[in-house]
Amino acid sequence: MTECSIRRESIGSLEIERLIQGEARRLAEAGMPAAEAEAQAAAQVEAMLAQAAAEPISSPAAAAPSAGESSRSWFSINAELVVYGAAGPEAEVMIGDRRIRLRPDGSFSYRFALPDGVYELPIAATGSGGETRRVRLTFSRSTVAEGEVRAHLQDPSLKTPAPENVE
Amino acid sequence: MEGYLCLVLHAHLPFVRHPEHDRFLEENWLFEAMTECYLPLLQLLEKWQEAGLAARVTISLTPTLCAMLRDPLLQGRYQRHLEELIELAEKEALRTVWEPRLRPLAEFYLERFVAARETYRGWGGDLVNAFRHYQDAGRIEIITSAATHALLPLLANHPPSVRAQLGIAREDYRRCFGRDPEGIWLPECAYYEGLEEVLRLAGLRWFITETHGLLHARPRPRYGPFAPVYTRAEVAAFARDQACARQVWSRTEGYPGDARYRDFYRDIGFDLDLDYLRPYLAAGGIRSFTGIKYHRITGGTGPKAIYERPAALAAVNEHAAHFLAARAEQAWRLAGLLDRPPAIVAPYDAELFGHWWFEGPEFLDALVRTICVEKQTVRLITPGDYLREHPTNQVATPAASSWGEGGGWRVWLNEKNEWVFRQLAAAQLRMSDLVRRFPNPGPLQHRALQQAGRELLLAQASDWPFILHTGTSADYARRRVVDHLRRFDRLERELTQDRVDEAALAAVEAQDNLFPELDYRLWE
Numbered sequence: 198m199t200e201c202s203i204r205r206e207s208i209g210s211l212e213i214e215r216l217i218q219g220e221a222r223r224l225a226e227a228g229m230p231a232a233e234a235e236a237q238a239a240a241q242v243e244a245m246l247a248q249a250a251a252e253p254i255s256s257p258a259a260a261a262p263s264a265g266e267s268s269r270s271w272f273s274i275n276a277e278l279v280v281y282g283a284a285g286p287e288a289e290v291m292i293g294d295r296r297i298r299l300r301p302d303g304s305f306s307y308r309f310a311l312p313d314g315v316y317e318l319p320i321a322a323t324g325s326g327g328e329t330r331r332v333r334l335t336f337s338r339s340t341v342a343e344g345e346v347r348a349h350l351q352d353p354s355l356k357t358p359a360p361e362n363v364e
Numbered sequence: 365m366e367g368y369l370c371l372v373l374h375a376h377l378p379f380v381r382h383p384e385h386d387r388f389l390e391e392n393w394l395f396e397a398m399t400e401c402y403l404p405l406l407q408l409l410e411k412w413q414e415a416g417l418a419a420r421v422t423i424s425l426t427p428t429l430c431a432m433l434r435d436p437l438l439q440g441r442y443q444r445h446l447e448e449l450i451e452l453a454e455k456e457a458l459r460t461v462w463e464p465r466l467r468p469l470a471e472f473y474l475e476r477f478v479a480a481r482e483t484y485r486g487w488g489g490d491l492v493n494a495f496r497h498y499q500d501a502g503r504i505e506i507i508t509s510a511a512t513h514a515l516l517p518l519l520a521n522h523p524p525s526v527r528a529q530l531g532i533a534r535e536d537y538r539r540c541f542g543r544d545p546e547g548i549w550l551p552e553c554a555y556y557e558g559l560e561e562v563l564r565l566a567g568l569r570w571f572i573t574e575t576h577g578l579l580h581a582r583p584r585p586r587y588g589p590f591a592p593v594y595t596r597a598e599v600a601a602f603a604r605d606q607a608c609a610r611q612v613w614s615r616t617e618g619y620p621g622d623a624r625y626r627d628f629y630r631d632i633g634f635d636l637d638l639d640y641l642r643p644y645l646a647a648g649g650i651r652s653f654t655g656i657k658y659h660r661i662t663g664g665t666g667p668k669a670i671y672e673r674p675a676a677l678a679a680v681n682e683h684a685a686h687f688l689a690a691r692a693e694q695a696w697r698l699a700g701l702l703d704r705p706p707a708i709v710a711p712y713d714a715e716l717f718g719h720w721w722f723e724g725p726e727f728l729d730a731l732v733r734t735i736c737v738e739k740q741t742v743r744l745i746t747p748g749d750y751l752r753e754h755p756t757n758q759v760a761t762p763a764a765s766s767w768g769e770g771g772g773w774r775v776w777l778n779e780k781n782e783w784v785f786r787q788l789a790a791a792q793l794r795m796s797d798l799v800r801r802f803p804n805p806g807p808l809q810h811r812a813l814q815q816a817g818r819e820l821l822l823a824q825a826s827d828w829p830f831i832l833h834t835g836t837s838a839d840y841a842r843r844r845v846v847d848h849l850r851r852f853d854r855l856e857r858e859l860t861q862d863r864v865d866e867a868a869l870a871a872v873e874a875q876d877n878l879f880p881e882l883d884y885r886l887w888e
Contacts, residue, residue: 277459277637293461298454307458308640316462 273347276338280318281306287325293318311338367695368707368750369735369742370602371728372422372572374549375402375714376513378827378844379428379878383437389647390840394432395445396655400718402433402491403480404725409498410483411729417736419503422746423495423714424549426509427536428825430492431878434540439489446484449655450477452644456632456656465670466658472673473656496541505746507547508537508568511879514824515776517556517764518785522792525824526559528817528886530566532879539881546570546748549711551826553577553604554766554773560595570600570747572711573762576771578603580763590698590706592751593760601762602747607694608710611687612721619683620721623663624675628720630659630668657722680723684730692741707750708742781829784845788824791852795820795887798859811873812864816855817884818876823848851876 283304284290290297292307299305309318315337323329377397382388405423412419425433432438453474460466487494499506510516510529519525530548537545546569550559553574563571570592578589578601585593589603612618619625633641633654642649659668660676691708698706717724735744745753768775777785795816802809823845831841851872858864 275637277640292458295454295458297458298451307455308637309461310459310463310466312462314462318461 271345271347274340274342275348276311277308278311278336279306279308280320280334282320284322285324289323291319291321291323311336313338313340366699366740367691367705367742368745369691370422370707370709370711370745370747370750371732372424372507372549372709372711372747373405373714373717374424374509374711375429376424376426376509376549376551377429377432377715378825379431379512379822379876381432381435381438381875381877383875385647387441387647389650389652390837391438391441392445392646392652394429394438395442396653397715397719398433398442398484398491399446399449399477399480399655400722401715401725403483404718405714405728406487406491406494406498407479407483408725408729408732409503412732412736413498413501413503415733417732418744419732419736420505420744420746420749421732422505422507422547422748424507424509424547425492425495425540426513426549427511427533428513428878430536430540433491435877442484443489446477446481448644450474450481452641452654453477453656455640469658469671469673470656492540499541505547505748506537506541506545507549508533508545509549510551511536512821512825513551513827514821515551515554515766515773515826515829516559517554517766517773518777519788519792519824520556520558522789522796523562524796524887525792525820526562527565529821529824530562530568531886532817532821532882534566534568535881535883536879547572547746552766552768552776553711554768555601555762556764557761560597560599560601563599564597568599570602570751572602572604572709572747574765574767574771575603575606577601577762577765578760580765581760582763583758583760585758585760587702587706587758590702590708591704591754591757592707592747593758593762595761596759600747600751600757601760602707602709602750604711604767605694605708607690608687608708609712611690612712612716619679619687619727620716620724621661622679622683623661624672624679625661626657626671626676626722627659627661627668628657628722630657632656632658676723677726680726681730684727684734687727687731688734688741695742704754705743707745707747709747775833776826776829778833780835781832784823784829784832787845787849788820791820791823791849792887794856795852795884798856799884799888802859808864808866808869809859812855812859812869813884814882815869815872815876816852816859817882817887818879819848819852819855819872821879822876823852848876 280292281304282290283302284299286299286301286303288299288303290299290305297305297307315335318334318336319331320334321329321331375397377393380388380390380393382391409419453470456470457467457474460470484491495504495506498504511532512529514525514529516526516529519529533548534545537543544567548563548566548568548571550571550573553572555571555573555577575589578585578593581593581601585591589605592600592602594600610618612620631653633645633652633656638649638651641651641654644654646652658671660671662669694708695706717728721727732744735742751757765771766773766775798813798816802813805813828841828845832838855864855869855872858869
């Protein structure tokens with residue numbers, strides 16, 4: 198199974214995909230000639246059908262990354278830092294204002310996105326006896342770029358499915 | 365009150381369960397739908413119940429979906445999936461500590477996933493029982509569907525197969541919900557003339573067709589799609605309202621495409637370092653959707669903007685108000701034409717709400733609350749309730765129809781997938797032969813006959829020809845059809861040669877384990 202085919206199937210909202218891509222055409226084909234309508238109510242619905250057929254219908258997918266992106270040269274760079282350490286297995290470790298999960302052996306490892314700037318990271322570990330140890334880490338990053346450089350990786354092949362793949 | 369609104373949410377996933385693998389990518393279809401759709405829907409039902417809102421909505425839970433939701437193996441795997449998702453969200457809440465626009469979103473997802481876990485645990489992991497609770501409390505009406513979501517018109521030339529799909533669905537509904545189903549969601553809204561007789565025999569009272577199923581009915585229904593008709597079998601047919609459909613799917617009017625809503629495709633599974641993500645990816649470390657998405661649709665071709673929850677919720681309120689105003693106008697325009705308030709039937713895939721359209725559950729909430737509070741425009745009603753209030757309806761025979769492209773069956777029967785139906789046609793006849801050949805089977809033969817029925821049912825799912833048609837994940841769909849038909853072949857061969865391999869049978873029973881009390885005699 199290819200990566201591409203796996204990626205395209207998220208959940209089985211198959212009818213949804215079909216509706217997204219096929220609604221306009223289907224509505225047009227399913228519409229009735231107005232002359233055949235006996236009831237006014239039915240005629241009214243046919244007008245709605247005709248109106249629907251006259252306009253394109255799509256989903257949020259319409260705003261997804263364009264197919265053309267994959268053929269364009271591009272470059273992205275990001276920086277993250279890893280803070281790792283260990284404490285007694287009964288310890289409570291706080292990074293900033295959030296208590297973190299420790300592995301069964303008391304170790305931990307967390308990543309931090311590091312945009313340009315200067316940052317402080319307070320970390321505290323409180324042992325089972327109540328004693329608290331603290332550290333304060335300081336980091337900085339500055340970026341000088343030449344040419345167009347993106348900040349995100351976003352796979353350029355992730356895009357709206359081509360109509361031939363959903364109809 | 366100027367009209368009735370029948371809000372119908374059709375929840376369906378094909379039976380995907382692979383105990384032979386520790387992790388299986390396609391099982392994530394279920395897990396994502398549970399986190400993003402079914403659990404938020406249950407949370408809504410709880411809130412509506414607490415608020416005392418008369419939010420009568422109709423929910424179809426297909427037998428395959430119910431089988432998966434009640435399966436202990438998949439329940440355990442979902443718990444693992446959810447725990448991993450929560451762990452990833454916790455890491456995100458830390459990773460984004462210096463990204464002030466992302467961090468609130470990371471914490472939002474963390475809270476949401478934790479709330480999903482609370483709801484899941486609160487129901488003991490049994491979502492079928494949760495939905496049953498709300499039906500028993502009179503909050504919702506749950507309807508069934510064909511046993512494995514087979515496209516019934518393509519089985520019409522073998523009536524025992526249609527009988528089996530419907531009869532097994534009815535029995536499964538009884539087992540899940542402790543009562544008989546009244547309504548049925550016809551898979552893909554697909555109807556053929558004569559189906560109503562089989563529906564009647566299965567004890568079903570109503571179904572929904574695509575709009576043109578009623579518009580082309582004979583005689584032409586006086587009220588078009590705005591009132592049901594009774595078929596000659598006394599089973600009622602309601603029609604989907606096109607305006608309601610269009611307001612969700614149209615590019616110009618459709619709500620989910622609003623630039624303020626969350627983008628479906630931009631997911632950290634494709635943005636962040638693979639080493640960081642790998643423990644949380646579905647299978648084989650291949651990049652895939654995680655469910656954590658920080659961007660909004662934005663519009664245009666430029667970079668995606670960061671998602672802003674308050675703006676998205678403002679859009680939800682605008683769209684709910686617009687939807688309701690459109691129903692009011694519809695009802696007003698129809699007022700002089702009908703001798704009763706129109707029944708506006710708005711069916712949607714349940715998975716639309718929360719998965720594709722992330723804010724869908726909030727839209728439903730805003731819509732239902734407005735309807736229940738202002739009480740003037742429309743009243744929420746289920747088709748079953750409508751028939752009790754308006755038992756007199758025109759008699760007509762709907763036209764063959766589906767909600768698929770072209771309004772017929774060509775999505776499920778074309779050059780890409782017609783081989784499935786040739787194989788099914790042969791297997792279906794052989795299944796009926798088997799039933800005739802074994803009027804008094806021994807215990808092992810009985811089990812083999814039941815399993816042959818399960819394999820045939822699973823091969824009949826409309827999902828496989830659809831996937832083959834679209835070409836996405838076609839390998840998986842092809843494999844599923846072939847696997848089930850091969851298992852059917854082997855069971856048939858072993859039965860006819862009187863040498864059923866009990867160990868092999870037990871292995872297949874453990875794998876394709878739905879419909880434990882399947883009555884194979886329905887294929888007679």
